[in-house]
Amino acid sequence: MSLWYSEKAPDFETKNSKSVLHPFTVMGYKGHTLNLYQGCHHRCGYCYATYVWSPEFYDKIYAKSNAPEILENQLKAWKSKAIEPVMISSATDAYQPAELKFELTRKCVKVLQRYGIPYYVFTKSTLISRDMELHKQYKDNCFVVWSITTCSESIRRIIEPGTPPAFAMFEVIKKFSDSGIRCAINIDPIIPLVTDSPNDIETILDNGLKAGVQYVFGSTLRLRADIWERMKIIFELLGIEKNNRVKEYIRLYHFIEPLRQSYNLTVDKYYSNTILENLREAATSRGMSFGFPHLIGKSMQLKTKKLHSDAKKSQPTLMDFI
Numbered sequence: 001m002s003l004w005y006s007e008k009a010p011d012f013e014t015k016n017s018k019s020v021l022h023p024f025t026v027m028g029y030k031g032h033t034l035n036l037y038q039g040c041h042h043r044c045g046y047c048y049a050t051y052v053w054s055p056e057f058y059d060k061i062y063a064k065s066n067a068p069e070i071l072e073n074q075l076k077a078w079k080s081k082a083i084e085p086v087m088i089s090s091a092t093d094a095y096q097p098a099e100l101k102f103e104l105t106r107k108c109v110k111v112l113q114r115y116g117i118p119y120y121v122f123t124k125s126t127l128i129s130r131d132m133e134l135h136k137q138y139k140d141n142c143f144v145v146w147s148i149t150t151c152s153e154s155i156r157r158i159i160e161p162g163t164p165p166a167f168a169m170f171e172v173i174k175k176f177s178d179s180g181i182r183c184a185i186n187i188d189p190i191i192p193l194v195t196d197s198p199n200d201i202e203t204i205l206d207n208g209l210k211a212g213v214q215y216v217f218g219s220t221l222r223l224r225a226d227i228w229e230r231m232k233i234i235f236e237l238l239g240i241e242k243n244n245r246v247k248e249y250i251r252l253y254h255f256i257e258p259l260r261q262s263y264n265l266t267v268d269k270y271y272s273n274t275i276l277e278n279l280r281e282a283a284t285s286r287g288m289s290f291g292f293p294h295l296i297g298k299s300m301q302l303k304t305k306k307l308h309s310d311a312k313k314s315q316p317t318l319m320d321f322i
């Protein structure tokens, strides 16, 4: 298991890619993922992108240094008349510290804008403020989705030690909203017994609302063997009584120890439905839209399509795009 916390900065390496734009279809939604880095400095203990195929995920960041050229070549060779929106990034963070050195996100955003492609940026970084003017000039065709899991600094320092504090993110979100760039908050993952209280979630919504966010969605934690091992350490670091929490997780995720390597568990449906229904109610009572904001590639017009106005259905999570 790769430990997520470390004081050591990750090493940077470059690599070439043959293809950077990859199509996906999730729950009827089509799009493309664009991941310009492999590995992530943000060191989230719950990260879905860590796994056996990426054992150095937190400690070695590969920059796909030829990505802007490859992206442009892929777009030039595009056969169909329409192209679906691009998600930057689904399996890493587009604005992690490596971006300061390599500027791959900035260069690829310029390519996407040149070709008129709508895009979402998924990030939990304040470094995106460097490119605010770039996104602003394209504000009708892009969305910035901020992944925020907690406003509690004591929890954040343990579960995602490489990320900026939530209050710093809200300051940047406010600047983006004020400049007309549409912003959404994705509370993903909502971690059972750690970040799932109504107060945890409503604090994120209240701060989001003040910062001008209009769209909110979220998803509950999925559990895999490596994530489960890290969660047990997280309980310890948070000073949560480990045995009770372990028992609660076993009950909520319906498994017996040890969790099998091949398992990828969703949480108990009743629990998940309750959490998402509460999130939906809390968002709509504040005048925010609950659901994934939808950019239409073909017409280049924004439409909001609530993926799940019925919160009892499952929501797509970033894990679906990895």
Ligand code: SF4
Pocket (backbone or CB within 6 Å): 040, 041, 042, 043, 044, 046, 047, 048, 049, 091, 092, 093, 124, 160
């Ligand atoms: S920011 Fe995203 S990709 Fe990076 S460690 Fe956190 S969850 Fe994983």
